[in-house]
Amino acid sequence: MVLACLAATIVFSLASPWFLTIENLTTVARASVELLIVSLGMTIVLAVGGIDLTVGVTMAIASFFVGRALMIAVPAPLAALLGPLVGIFLGAVTAGVIVLGSVPPIVATLGLYGVFRATIYALLGGEWLSGLPDVLAPLVRPTILGIPSVAFELAALYVLAWGVFRWTPLGVWWLAIGGADAASQLAGVPVRRAKTAAYLASGLLAGIAGAFYVAQYRNVEMTTGSTIALDAIVASVLGGASVTGGRVSVLGTALGVILFRILQNGFVLIGVPSLWEQVVAGLLLLAVLATENAAKLRALVMAR
């Protein structure tokens, strides 16, 4: 993974002199912030063998509430806190439908995606929130030893998630459920509670991403977060998460996000129009999975 990131960096810096400049790398890093947070949630959901297509709209709705709160001069820390709160609420709705209703995650989150899209439209009333006050800057801008504070916040989130997977029963349950749902139920894993926790975590993280989005861009519009769900799936899978559950890598996801954003940025710099982004993301996802499965099949044949 690290090698892939380095390889992509080298290729693009050879192709474009602009690529390896501080300005450009800062752009890449800045563009990765929300995706890093949202992908962490997607990784958890993938671990339990689920999927969450609502993360982008959840992020948008959360950032709407943060933005609105800032407009009516709610103190910055309280306004920022609204993001995770809204996120966890929407995560609870998703979890309710999937866990209480035993609805397949793809069906539930595709339907809720439509519902949440209409919600954000109703909230925005067809307008944009723009030119929001710059009071959330302390979240992203100050530098510690020359490194933006946001890097430390992201690192803290990732270390926390890594710790949960590594040392808490919840992490073990998540992976067990993704590996074998029925078997883990029999083994005494509280499957429903653990799944609920996974979707709550995904909503929470999307909500946190919403607060960071407002801090960085100071606007909210209809298309906010519209492509982030696929991007998060691509990044998690690039990072080694299995789409059928039971296997994830938290560090891998972080590298997956960075590699994905490097690729996107690099393609733009070597002259591929940004309209091709979707195509590249889709092809990348399919290519990774196809090579992975082909390797597995070959190993199976060899074993015989």
Added chain:
Amino acid sequence: MSATTTRLLGLLALWLVLLAALAIALPGFFRASTVTSVLQFSTILALVTLGQSLVVLSGGGGIDLSVGGVVSLCGLTMAAVLQIGWGAAAAIAVSIALGAALGLANGVLVTRLGIVPLIATLGSGYVYAGLAIALTGGAPIRGGGAWLTSLGRGLIGIVPAHFALLVLPAYALAAALLRFTPAGPWIYALGGNETAARLTGIPTGRVRTILYGASGLLAGLAAVVATAWFGSARPNIGQNLELESLTAALLGGVAITGGSGGVAPPLAAVLFLISLKTGIQLANLNTIWQVGTIGLLLVASVLADRFIPGGRRQ
């Protein structure tokens, strides 16, 4: 009474309630022109829904999230072929063939490369829809022709020609295939228990690949209707079709786990959904409300299956 008949009657009752509500809320809703317009919009969704239903019916997590992208891409290709002057018949053939090819590609991703259907078609759907936008820069392509227009806009009585000539035969053919040929039991067996189906000698991989191909082919046909009707192809014409077709299929009683359901109730569900969309449009509400309502219906219909007594347990 079979489960399919119950479902069909339930949907018809639901539809009548909706029509009554629309008639009260929107004076002037009941006109021959409304019937025509509902059926006209229904064709595209009905064709796509038929493919979606067959794919879901075959189980194994079967789902086709790429249908919207296939419709967009096929429509554009058809219009482009018309523009370079190949004639309508060639353009139609190209659109249908491309649809089938894109669908078969999904089938290969799922059966040969072993990628779970939802991720495989989510990815390919992004590729197809992305190509449609990227190749055109988002601009529509014009393309029409005399007899294409008559296919797209012609009427038989108050029924649009394409609904009578494409939708009804396609559904009749699918129903007959499911009932009278080995394909029917094969598909149901595949959806019910894949391992058992394979052990009884059913070529499971091939059947499933063909079903994804059929879904793509029907999406290509839907693109033909859209292009013939509008006289041009927009790169986002297929947007939201995956949501709508899945809603119609599940509302129409196709079990999301596969193995049970028929094709007639999904057609009734299409008419219901399009009437609802038409109502929202006539009420001058933003189209985003159509997306919201249909999303809600999708969730509600799956929840209802689980919680309403006598409904199917999954």
